[in-house]
Amino acid sequence: MKILVPVKRVVDYNVKIRVKPDQTGVDLANVKMSMNPFCEIAVEEAVRLQEAGTATEVIAVSIGPAQSQETIRTALAMGADRGILIQTDAEVEPLAIAKLLKGVVEAESPDLVILGKQAIDGDNNQTGQMLAALMGWPQGTFASEIKPEAGHIGVTREIDGGLQTIKLNLPAIVTTDLRLNEPRYASLPNIMKAKKKPIDEKTPEDFGVDVTPQIEIIKVAEPPVREAGVKVETVEELVDKLKNEAGVLS
Amino acid sequence: MVFALTEEQGMIRDMAQNFAEEKIQPFANEWDAEKHFPVDMMREGAELGFGGIYAPEECGGTGLSRLDAVLIFEQLSRACPSTSAFISIHNMVTWMLTSFGSDYLKEKYGSDMTAMNLIGSYCLTEPGAGSDAGSLSTKAVKDGENYKLTGTKQFISGAGASDLYLVMARTGGDGAGGVSAFLLEKDTPGLSFGANEKKMGWNSQPTRQVIMDDAIVPAQNLIGQEGDGFKFAMMGLDGGRLNIAACSLGGAQAALEQSIDYVKERSQFGQAIADFQATQFKLADMETELQAARLMLYNAAARLDAKEVDATKWCAMAKKHVTDAAFDVTNQALQLHGGYGYLSEYNIERILRDLRVHQILEGTNEIMRVIISRTLLK
Ligand SMILES: Cc1cc2nc3c(=O)[nH]c(=O)nc-3n(C[C@H](O)[C@H](O)[C@H](O)COP(=O)(O)OP(=O)(O)OC[C@H]3O[C@@H](n4cnc5c(N)ncnc54)[C@H](O)[C@@H]3O)c2cc1C
Ligand SMILES: Cc1cc2nc3c(=O)[nH]c(=O)nc-3n(C[C@H](O)[C@H](O)[C@H](O)COP(=O)(O)OP(=O)(O)OC[C@H]3O[C@@H](n4cnc5c(N)ncnc54)[C@H](O)[C@@H]3O)c2cc1C
Numbered sequence: 001m002k003i004l005v006p007v008k009r010v011v012d013y014n015v016k017i018r019v020k021p022d023q024t025g026v027d028l029a030n031v032k033m034s035m036n037p038f039c040e041i042a043v044e045e046a047v048r049l050q051e052a053g054t055a056t057e058v059i060a061v062s063i064g065p066a067q068s069q070e071t072i073r074t075a076l077a078m079g080a081d082r083g084i085l086i087q088t089d090a091e092v093e094p095l096a097i098a099k100l101l102k103g104v105v106e107a108e109s110p111d112l113v114i115l116g117k118q119a120i121d122g123d124n125n126q127t128g129q130m131l132a133a134l135m136g137w138p139q140g141t142f143a144s145e146i147k148p149e150a151g152h153i154g155v156t157r158e159i160d161g162g163l164q165t166i167k168l169n170l171p172a173i174v175t176t177d178l179r180l181n182e183p184r185y186a187s188l189p190n191i192m193k194a195k196k197k198p199i200d201e202k203t204p205e206d207f208g209v210d211v212t213p214q215i216e217i218i219k220v221a222e223p224p225v226r227e228a229g230v231k232v233e234t235v236e237e238l239v240d241k242l243k244n245e246a247g248v249l250s
Numbered sequence: 251m252v253f254a255l256t257e258e259q260g261m262i263r264d265m266a267q268n269f270a271e272e273k274i275q276p277f278a279n280e281w282d283a284e285k286h287f288p289v290d291m292m293r294e295g296a297e298l299g300f301g302g303i304y305a306p307e308e309c310g311g312t313g314l315s316r317l318d319a320v321l322i323f324e325q326l327s328r329a330c331p332s333t334s335a336f337i338s339i340h341n342m343v344t345w346m347l348t349s350f351g352s353d354y355l356k357e358k359y360g361s362d363m364t365a366m367n368l369i370g371s372y373c374l375t376e377p378g379a380g381s382d383a384g385s386l387s388t389k390a391v392k393d394g395e396n397y398k399l400t401g402t403k404q405f406i407s408g409a410g411a412s413d414l415y416l417v418m419a420r421t422g423g424d425g426a427g428g429v430s431a432f433l434l435e436k437d438t439p440g441l442s443f444g445a446n447e448k449k450m451g452w453n454s455q456p457t458r459q460v461i462m463d464d465a466i467v468p469a470q471n472l473i474g475q476e477g478d479g480f481k482f483a484m485m486g487l488d489g490g491r492l493n494i495a496a497c498s499l500g501g502a503q504a505a506l507e508q509s510i511d512y513v514k515e516r517s518q519f520g521q522a523i524a525d526f527q528a529t530q531f532k533l534a535d536m537e538t539e540l541q542a543a544r545l546m547l548y549n550a551a552a553r554l555d556a557k558e559v560d561a562t563k564w565c566a567m568a569k570k571h572v573t574d575a576a577f578d579v580t581n582q583a584l585q586l587h588g589g590y591g592y593l594s595e596y597n598i599e600r601i602l603r604d605l606r607v608h609q610i611l612e613g614t615n616e617i618m619r620v621i622i623s624r625t626l627l628k
Contacts, residue, residue, distance in 0.1 A: 014271070034264065070257055077261060185269055188299030188312040191261050 001055045001148065001170075003046040004110035005080065006101055007039040007062050009071040010121040023219045026121070035071045037183075038116025040078075041176040044183040045146060046114050047079035054148045055112075057081050061104050063097055065089050069199060076194035077186030083199035088211060094122075096204075096211040098130035103207030105135060110171065112153070117142055117175040128175035138168040142177040253548055255321070262318055266325035269295060274329035281333065281454040282600050285446070287411050288333055288454060293366045295337065300326075302364030303341055304489070305348040309360030316489055317551040320496040327500030331604035334500065336455040338493035339407050342486045343370030343416045347433065350474045350482050355433060359414060371412040372490075373403040373460050374483055380404075381617050383418075384426040384480060388462065390419035395469055397421075397432065399440070399462040405611070409458035410443040412436065417460070418479045426480035431473040440465035451603030488562055490612050491569035492551050498576035498608045499543055501601040505583035506536050508598065512587055523586070532586065536579045543572040563625040570618035573608040580605055 011017060011026065012034040018027045035043075049055040060075035061084040062068040072083035086100055105113060118125035132139035140146075140155030144163065147154035157164045158177045168174075186194070204211045232238045242249045255263070273291055281288055295301070303319045305311025319341065327334035344363040347370070348356055362368040379386040388401025399419050409415070415434040422428030434441055444459030474482060510533060513524035523529050550568035554561040584591035584598045591598050609615050 032264075070260065073257060074261060185265050185298050186261065187297065188262065188265075188303065188314060189307075191258055191265065192312065192314075194261075195258055 002057045002110045003055045004113045005042045005046045008036040008119045009068045010036045036119040040183040042114040043075045044181045076197045077191045086202045090211045092211045094124045094126035099209045102134045114174045132173040139173040141175045144179045263321045266322045270326045270329035278330035285453050296366035301366040305344045309348045310364035315555045320551045323493045323496035324500040327497040328504040331497045331501040332452040332454040335497045342490045368413040370414045371408040373417040375404050377404045388419040390421045397467045399465040403460040406460045421476045429479035430476045431479035433471045488565045491565045494612050495569050495572035498573045502576035502579040505580045509583040509586045539575045543575040566618040566621040570615045577605045
């Protein structure tokens with residue numbers, strides 16, 4: 001089984017996000033960037049499938065600026081075999097990403113594409129679903145467990161009411177949720193080995209995809225600052241506030 | 251010149267930082283308070299390569315550079331300078347064993363050392379021989395297939411808990427040329443340990459005397475030749491000093507970053523204390539000091555990697571400058587936290603206590619001046 005894992009370079013999850021003063025986006029100057037945590041989970045799952053002997057090859061692909069190569073390199077250090085960088089400095093929206101990934105899928109013919117359910121920067125939660133639609137492939141989103149079987153895979157999905165187990169015919173698209181696995185750290189020897197693994201460089205034009213944004217961002221703003229709480233003296237006061245200030249009791 | 255790290259070095263640094271944030275930071279205060287030696291965490295780190303960073307690959311090491319090692323220790327010490335420093339000592343022992351030990355010794359202990367299945371201590375200092383380590387008096391006398399070692403080592407990090415002891419002992423006449431290096435297993439007959447010293451910092455690792463009373467060591471546990479010991483010990487210390495400096499730098503950097511957050515949140519006299527120019531200038535000085543220290547350290551590491559003739563001087567300058575600057579910056583960070591900086595909960599007092607000893611061990615900062623001036627005046 002050949003597995004394709006798209007990985008995105010995003011602001012590190014530990015960084016305190018600051019909005020640019022002109023409110024056009026998030027300030028990325030001098031900010032630590034890392035692999036999107038859900039993509040890390042996707043890489044980990046693919047590498048585990050390879051270690052279990054189910055997968056034969058794991059390919060990491062990233063779409064973004066030249067520095068996205070570092071993100072691919074991280075995937076290679078975790079155990080992926082080779083990488084593909086589709087380099088562009090444009091802000092690429094989910095639909096264009098999905099179209100580019102369709103191009104990669106057609107060129108590589110993987111049996112399984114494992115993506116993060118969303119990236120922690122835009123929180124779009126669209127790319128996997130759009131890719132499934134463009135390919136006409138079955139999809140298992142928000143996966144907390146993946147079980148490969150002959151010709152298909154079982155996917156346990158985290159849904160509002162609990163867990164749903166589905167069977168997908170291959171080839172298929174899976175998006176990862178938080179509890180699928182705990183990604184490994186890339187060891188020092190594997191970081192050094194990753195240096196020697198190949199990364200193919202492409203551009204959106206190679207796939208004939210127009211990445212011009214279709215969405216206009218009007219304003220990006222900080223969430224309102226949370227106001228300090230108050231201590232109430234008595235139960236009566238609490239009930240009064242719940243009724244008259246919070247409006248949660250009538 | 252821009253001191254640019256390679257892509258791999260960036261990945262190494264980030265990996266060490268993530269490991270420190272998740273596996274060390276949440277527990278560091280507890281390890282300090284309970285005097286807990288976190289062997290499990292260190293073994294987990296060794297699975298990633300932290301046990302033999304610059305040891306050769308055939309012994310399970312990663313064969314990285316001194317600069318790579320400095321990047322790792324800097325990141326680990328953001329969370330806990332003391333534990334990070336012990337991992338550095340273990341690396342020094344692993345490196346000496348795998349660089350100068352016989353094939354027999356490498357075969358027997360190498361891969362267990364890099365995996366930290368075995369943990370190593372470095373035993374140079376004696377009650378009567380600290381700064382003047384070359385005057386050490388522990389004796390090693392050849393006795394058939396064995397050596398018999400007698401003497402006491404003082405302030406040995408990890409002692410009692412470690413499995414292997416790299417001991418410098420005198421096989422020949424007075425002076426540095428009479429010193430040889432031996433590898434002792436923990437249960438060597440005639441080897442015992444003193445009480446765990448009560449100390450200001452470095453509480454996540456034990457410090458004990460290592461006492462040898464006719465300790466019987468197989469002759470094949472001699473590292474290199476008789477008389478090589480002091481040379482190895484000093485070569486080990488070049489890298490050790492860079493690592494200790496890195497452990498100071500990381501601790502101070504964490505203290506600075508925490509202060510930047512704190513002064514924005516804390517308000518007095520109706521405004522954030524970050525809005526006082528006194529605070530702003532203090533932060534500016536702290537940042538400048540640490541960046542200068544970092545450049546000095548990376549530069550010294552690069553020179554040791556390039557085997558430059560005066561690398562020892564650079565390592566000594568980096569050790570002195572970085573450990574002093576980092577201690578001062580941490581002290582300022584504590585000050586910026588007001589009374590809260592003095593409380594354990596805020597981490598900084600622990601970092602300060604840990605960093606204090608870096609100005610003393612692996613050669614005091616006065617001895618660093620001795621080394622630097624000696625090369626200037628020779
Ligand atoms: C917590 C801890 C852990 C340690 N771990 C280890 C370990 O694992 N292995 C090991 O071998 N050692 C270890 N040491 C020992 C450490 O390396 C020594 O403490 C250090 O080398 C200084 O020796 P000393 O304590 O005997 O001080 P001394 O040598 O007695 O120095 C006292 C003072 O005199 C100054 N001084 C000495 N000579 C000169 C001179 N020529 N010119 C100017 N000033 C001078 C010194 O700078 C210092 O200020 C550890 C020490 C501590 C505190
Ligand atoms: C162990 C201990 C025992 C104590 N015992 C007592 C006690 O018995 N009784 C008691 O009443 N208090 C006690 N204190 C409190 C102590 O007096 C305060 O911690 C001290 O006054 C500083 O106040 P703070 O901690 O709120 O720091 P902050 O006032 O928040 O100061 C934080 C930092 O901002 C700086 N700063 C503040 N204002 C300015 C300014 N205008 N310009 C420039 N810099 C400024 C400070 O110098 C400091 O570096 C104790 C504290 C400790 C740690």
